[in-house]
Amino acid sequence: MGVTLPSAVIVRTLADTPIADLPALLVPALGETLAMVGIVMLVVVLAGTPTAVCLHNMAPGGLFENKAVYGVLSWIVNIGRSLPFLVLMAAIVPFTRFVTGTNIGIAAAVVPMSLAGIPFFARLVENCLREVPRSVTQAARASGGSPLQIIRSAQLGEAFPAILGGLTINTIAMIEYSAIAGTIGAGGIGYVAVTYGYQRFDQTVMIATVVLLIALVTAVQLLGDGLVRATTPHLRRR
Amino acid sequence: MISLKQLTKVYGRGPDAVTVLDRLDVEVASGEILAVVGPSGAGKSTLAQCINLLERPTSGQVVVNGEDLSGLPEHRLRVARRRIGTVFQSASLLSRRTAAENVALPLEYLGVTPAEAKARVAELLERVGLSHRAHHYPFELSGGQRQRVGIARALALRPSVLLSDEATSGLDPETTRSVVSLLRQLRDDLDLAVVFITHEMDTVLHVADSAARLDRGRIVEQGRLVDLLTDHDSALGRALQPRLSPADPGAGARAWHVTYDSRAVPADWLQRVSADLGEPAALLAATIQNIGGTSTGNATVGLVAPDAVRVEAAFARHGLRAVLRPTHHATRGTAPETPPAEPTLTTTRKEAALWA
Missing domain, CATH: 3.40.50.300 (P-loop containing nucleotide triphosphate hydrolases)
Structure with a gap:
């Protein structure tokens, strides 16, 4: 009697997952989400920050004003910002496969997430840099700083708490993107929520993933706020 | 340098x-x-x-x-x-x-x-x-x-x-x-x-x-x-002086705007001018200070003397330049603009407005 398997599987999946089994399901998923978001944020910061610095300083009044290059760079960033993540993810599948050799899993999710995250972060940081008074950059120039020294100490240095705020926003957006990427089999909390909660009507898992996502986003926000406070002198002392 | x-x-x-x-x-x-x-x-x-x-x-x-x-x-x-x-x-x-x-x-x-x-x-x-x-x-x-x-x-x-x-x-x-x-x-x-x-x-x-x-x-x-x-004709020199709101000269008297026009103005010029003109001079507004060892300033003086040429000469003797203030300033008691402009200083009024 080798045909009992299907019915057993169906019965098993139609019932909600027992609460005791949730950790076994969610802990690895959380780990995958953190890995995905962590790798993506690393790429985003490393690529997005220089992009933002270039955008800011090539714009009129910047340290190395260059209208033409600024126009092109700004246009590229806008394209990256234009596409909804789901569309971007689908559109660049051939590119993803070319880079990672696969179109499912964490590696495959990291590519579209980074491509969406870099322009997002670049615009956030550009905005932060714009908030630094021009006179601070001028004072740094008058103090004999080289462009790199000025960017580091005056621009990024002054904007640092604001950039951390932007980093928090960006990280939370990437957690959201990782859930969307979960639908193409990237793993993580999003994948669990979709396969168990949505496709199998498993209420327990659905609620558990929602709670977990809320907790994760809250934790990231609290950490971000704490870092902003710690790096802003007048907030730190109170 | x-x-x-x-x-x-x-x-x-x-x-x-x-x-x-x-x-x-x-x-x-x-x-x-x-x-x-x-x-x-x-x-x-x-x-x-x-x-x-x-x-x-x-x-x-x-x-x-x-x-x-x-x-x-x-x-x-x-x-x-x-x-x-x-x-x-x-x-x-x-x-x-x-x-x-x-x-x-x-x-x-x-x-x-x-x-x-x-x-x-x-x-x-x-x-x-x-x-x-x-x-x-x-x-x-x-x-x-x-x-x-x-x-x-x-x-x-x-x-x-x-x-x-x-x-x-x-x-x-x-x-x-x-x-x-x-x-x-x-x-x-x-x-x-x-x-x-x-x-x-x-x-x-x-x-x-x-x-x-x-x-x-x-x-x-x-x-x-x-x-x-100490140069009356310097628009910048006059613009650097504090602007004063002079008191009312009183009935029968006219207000004269006085500026330092020399480095050798005696400290007691008011008494001297008063003695020269043979009438008490009323001080309506004044600021005098030491700039680099030289006294400078400006003042508004109330005088009854009707002869403008004689009054100007009395001030000029002590290195000062006196110009009759337009009467409406004194009577209205508002903040003065600049003293009445001479032909060479026609821009003064506009400048005063610009600088205000």
Whole structure:
């Protein structure tokens, strides 16, 4: 009697997952989400920050004003910002496969997430840099700083708490993107929520993933706020 | 010492070109403070940026201690900038660095060793009287203290020229006075050539040795402060005087606006004029002060004497110039504009309005 398997599987999946089994399901998923978001944020910061610095300083009044290059760079960033993540993810599948050799899993999710995250972060940081008074950059120039020294100490240095705020926003957006990427089999909390909660009507898992996502986003926000406070002198002392 | 030779700055090209600075010739010797004054839009900020080489002049030269800096290539310009210390409006400090770390910034850029920088910063903070505030952040400092940190930072690389770009604007009068006296003291101690750019006329009297007036990109008048203030025909000299609201001269009397027109005005001129004219002179408004060892000022005097020529002569005998005030000022008791203009000074009234 080798045909009992299907019915057993169906019965098993139609019932909600027992609460005791949730950790076994969610802990690895959380780990995958953190890995995905962590790798993506690393790429985003490393690529997005220089992009933002270039955008800011090539714009009129910047340290190395260059209208033409600024126009092109700004246009590229806008394209990256234009596409909804789901569309971007689908559109660049051939590119993803070319880079990672696969179109499912964490590696495959990291590519579209980074491509969406870099322009997002670049615009956030550009905005932060714009908030630094021009006179601070001028004072740094008058103090004999080289462009790199000025960017580091005056621009990024002054904007640092604001950039951390932007980093928090960006990280939370990437957690959201990782859930969307979960639908193409990237793993993580999003994948669990979709396969168990949505496709199998498993209420327990659905609620558990929602709670977990809320907790994760809250934790990231609290950490971000704490870092902003710690790096802003007048907030730190109170 | 710094001199600007035919300094010109033009923004834009072709028909849209705007000449912001037009062939300026200015020279400031070591140990001298030159105040550059002018209304908004006169080109003061552009001048400041050309002096500290943040902007390259379109033509003309910026010469510091005999070397023309305006034509240097960018990387050498950065080095050249270190010879000119700049104090900015509102200090422009880095908000996440302490006072000491802000002062250390130019030393850090230069690559001075931390130990050396530390000693130099301590010395600079001592000089501006802020040793006790070294480890405070800008938000914990008052406006005047922030400006002192800005001054210490500007002096970090031992410049021979100090540029003050509206450094006292926005400070209260008391703080302005203390910052100004610090600048004068530093000028004496370090033999600096100081260019003090401001739109506040009353600060100029306290800080400058000489003054230049910038209007629509041109230097329209410049000279030693004492000369300007003891020359009745100097529009700048008169603009530098405090403006007063004279009391009512009373029935039958007329109000005369009196300005110093010589360096040798006797201190008791009022009694002398009164004796000459044979009538008591009523003092309706006056400000007299010592500028570089010379008395200067202006006054409004009420006299009954009907003979204008005789009155003018009485004042002229003592090195003063008297002009009859239009009567409506006295009767209305409002703030005066400028004294009645002579034909050569037709622009005075408009300027007064511009400067108000």
